[in-house]
Amino acid sequence: MYQYDQYDQALVDARVADFRDQVRRRLDGSLSEEQFRPLRLTNGLYLQLHAYMLRVAIPYGTLNSAQMRMLGDIADKYDRGYGHFTTRQNIQYNWIKLEEAPDILADLASVEMHAIQTSGNCIRNTTSDQYAGAAADEIVDPRPYAELIRQWSTFHPEFNYLPRKFKMAVIASDTDRAAMRLHDIGIQIVRNAAGELGAAFFVGGGMGRTPMIAPCLNGFVPISQMITYAEACLRVYNQHGRRDNKYKARIKILVHELGKEEYTRQVEAEFAHLLTQNIEPPAAELERIKTFFADPAFEAGAPDTLDRSNPAFAAWVDTNCLAHKQAGYIAVTISLKPVGGIPGDATSDQIRLMADLAKAYSFDELRVTHAQNIVLPHVKKADLFTLWQHLDAAGLGTANLDHIGDMIACPGLDYCSLANARSIPVAQKISERMAAKQHEIGELKLKISGCINACGHHHAGHIGILGVDRKGVENYQLSLGGCEGADTSLGTITGPGFDEDGIVNAVETATQVYLDHKQGGERFLDTYRRIGMAPFKEALYG
Amino acid sequence: MKILTGNDLKSGAVTWWDGSGWSLHVEQAADVGDQGEAIIATEQAARRVVSAYIIDGEPGANGPRPAHIKDRIRALGPTVRLDLSLKPADANAGNWVI
Numbered sequence: 121m122y123q124y125d126q127y128d129q130a131l132v133d134a135r136v137a138d139f140r141d142q143v144r145r146r147l148d149g150s151l152s153e154e155q156f157r158p159l160r161l162t163n164g165l166y167l168q169l170h171a172y173m174l175r176v177a178i179p180y181g182t183l184n185s186a187q188m189r190m191l192g193d194i195a196d197k198y199d200r201g202y203g204h205f206t207t208r209q210n211i212q213y214n215w216i217k218l219e220e221a222p223d224i225l226a227d228l229a230s231v232e233m234h235a236i237q238t239s240g241n242c243i244r245n246t247t248s249d250q251y252a253g254a255a256a257d258e259i260v261d262p263r264p265y266a267e268l269i270r271q272w273s274t275f276h277p278e279f280n281y282l283p284r285k286f287k288m289a290v291i292a293s294d295t296d297r298a299a300m301r302l303h304d305i306g307i308q309i310v311r312n313a314a315g316e317l318g319a320a321f322f323v324g325g326g327m328g329r330t331p332m333i334a335p336c337l338n339g340f341v342p343i344s345q346m347i348t349y350a351e352a353c354l355r356v357y358n359q360h361g362r363r364d365n366k367y368k369a370r371i372k373i374l375v376h377e378l379g380k381e382e383y384t385r386q387v388e389a390e391f392a393h394l395l396t397q398n399i400e401p402p403a404a405e406l407e408r409i410k411t412f413f414a415d416p417a418f419e420a421g422a423p424d425t426l427d428r429s430n431p432a433f434a435a436w437v438d439t440n441c442l443a444h445k446q447a448g449y450i451a452v453t454i455s456l457k458p459v460g461g462i463p464g465d466a467t468s469d470q471i472r473l474m475a476d477l478a479k480a481y482s483f484d485e486l487r488v489t490h491a492q493n494i495v496l497p498h499v500k501k502a503d504l505f506t507l508w509q510h511l512d513a514a515g516l517g518t519a520n521l522d523h524i525g526d527m528i529a530c531p532g533l534d535y536c537s538l539a540n541a542r543s544i545p546v547a548q549k550i551s552e553r554m555a556a557k558q559h560e561i562g563e564l565k566l567k568i569s570g571c572i573n574a575c576g577h578h579h580a581g582h583i584g585i586l587g588v589d590r591k592g593v594e595n596y597q598l599s600l601g602g603c604e605g606a607d608t609s610l611g612t613i614t615g616p617g618f619d620e621d622g623i624v625n626a627v628e629t630a631t632q633v634y635l636d637h638k639q640g641g642e643r644f645l646d647t648y649r650r651i652g653m654a655p656f657k658e659a660l661y662g
Numbered sequence: 663m664k665i666l667t668g669n670d671l672k673s674g675a676v677t678w679w680d681g682s683g684w685s686l687h688v689e690q691a692a693d694v695g696d697q698g699e700a701i702i703a704t705e706q707a708a709r710r711v712v713s714a715y716i717i718d719g720e721p722g723a724n725g726p727r728p729a730h731i732k733d734r735i736r737a738l739g740p741t742v743r744l745d746l747s748l749k750p751a752d753a754n755a756g757n758w759v760i
Contacts (some may be wrong), residue, residue, distance in 0.1 A: 153712050167713055169736055171674035201748055217673045439678045534740035592730055
């Protein structure tokens with residue numbers, strides 16, 4: 121994985137020193153809260169419902185074991201012994217003290233990490249496929265391109281004060297595992313008929329109060345011009361994006377209001393101009409970055425078979441493991457969704473254990489997924505049973521990937537000052553109610569948000585739940601038919617909302633409608649798309 | 663009744679104006695009547711609190727209770743981690759929120 125050069129390290133170290141001085145000035149009164157707030161936000165430090173919250177960037181979700189161990193140690197040293205992995209492949213700590221925040225950033229910098237641009241109206245952490253470098257279906261590893269975007273976008277002077285926050289994702293396979301088309305810019309690395317690499321640009325997607333699926337602006341930008349094209353997309357947005365209304369300030373609104381054709385025309389014109397300015401990073405830099413993402417030293421001829429005699433192990437393999445491009449290896453997803461647990465939370469001990477297991481069994485590498493799980497990307501099949509035993513003993517062996525128990529849930533009103541309703545208790549109740557039935561149901565992606573900002577991706581859930589405030593009482597809207605991936609779709613609200621217990625019943629009812637109407641190997645989503653909303657509404661509302 | 667809440671500048675902890683200072687316990691919150699904005703201005707200028715605001719409270723046998731669920735959760739802590747709340751030994755503490 122990527123390692124900092126002297127410029128990266130100097131930049132991060134300097135930011136730590138800057139922020140230490142800013143905190144000192146805030147505490148001694150030299151800075152008002154109004155002056156300080158944007159400074160702390162640009163370092164990922166929010167003031168949340170109970171305390172300061174620090175969001176740490178995990179570029180394209182990739183970590184080594186030393187970094188993961190540091191995340192566990194920070195949870196103990198500065199927080200309350202746990203962290204929350206997010207849908208942006210980051211981690212958040214909920215109980216941070218302002219006076220200790222500079223020390224945390226210094227500890228992060230010691231392992232080449234930071235919290236820069238995890239908030240504010242700038243280009244945020246670029247996300248990617250959690251199986252990058254391991255998946256059999258990718259045409260290249262997308263992470264070097266994500267890293268190039270990270271370097272280009274970090275402290276980009278023109279894009280530090282955009283109309284609104286800006287999120288990018290990069291994938292390199294037809295199977296979209298990063299919700300790419302629900303980002304401000306989604307990039308799919310592709311090959312043309314001549315075998316040349318290029319970037320397909322999908323621009324103007326997003327969730328929030330106005331969900332949009334990003335249209336494809338340009339299906340093939342030569343890879344040697346990818347950054348230039350991204351710059352053109354951002355420039356047009358920066359010039360015309362609305363700054364008078366934060367609810368209409370995202371690029372998806374601009375693309376929608378201008379229309380795809382007019383926005384594309386302006387981007388192409390800017391792109392043509394920028395091509396004359398030679399702003400693309402040198403090809404040598406991309407080649408340097410690529411060397412950090414070379415395949416690890418896979419063992420040739422490693423046994424490609426598994427002893428499946430332990431039923432629990434076999435069930436976990438079938439559910440949580442993905443075929444690897446290298447014979448004898450497998451990619452493992454560690455579910456952070458135990459039955460009745462808090463989605464995405466991990467204790468400091470669990471975090472350190474996952475670090476140790478990555479060191480021992482996965483070439484020192486881990487990934488955070490946008491579905492709030494952890495991946496060990498390169499596990500030798502011969503080690504898999506031993507690995508599973510370690511995970512299972514630590515409460516990390518839940519076999520539920522992409523099942524109803526593997527739900528995404530935002531922190532909701534238990535932690536978030538923007539939320540209108542609690543997400544986590546609903547997730548816990550559904551998890552417990554549906555645990556015994558989830559393998560009969562099969563693939564079903566359930567996503568819960570505690571407010572219209574949609575951090576829990578409810579628009580993209582096969583079953584989506586949105587918590588709202590109805591005269592001071594929590595209420596939950598149910599939607600069906602959302603989907604991320606190559607066939608991205610947005611969910612449709614079923615009808616009137618439910619109270620906390622009612623929404624749990626409604627989810628169970630919806631799954632029963634599916635089971636009653638399922639044909640062959642249909643997933644929940646397939647059945648919904650075939651039979652439509654009516655049978656579900658009938659069952660839910662009579 | 664009107665009560666004041668905010669966060670401690672250094673620790674970020676949720677605090678409540680008790681009439682003479684800031685308490686961690688909402689039960690000690692004072693009814694500020696129409697003096698809320700003036701108290702906030704003074705206290706924020708002195709850096710004794712940050713992001714302070716006025717909320718509606720309801721008088722109760724053990725002291726004020728915020729009228730809205732969001733502030734009741736702020737007062738107690740996350741309902742899903744009562745071990746981290748101000749009443750970790752009270753298994754029914756979450757009922758006060760709902």
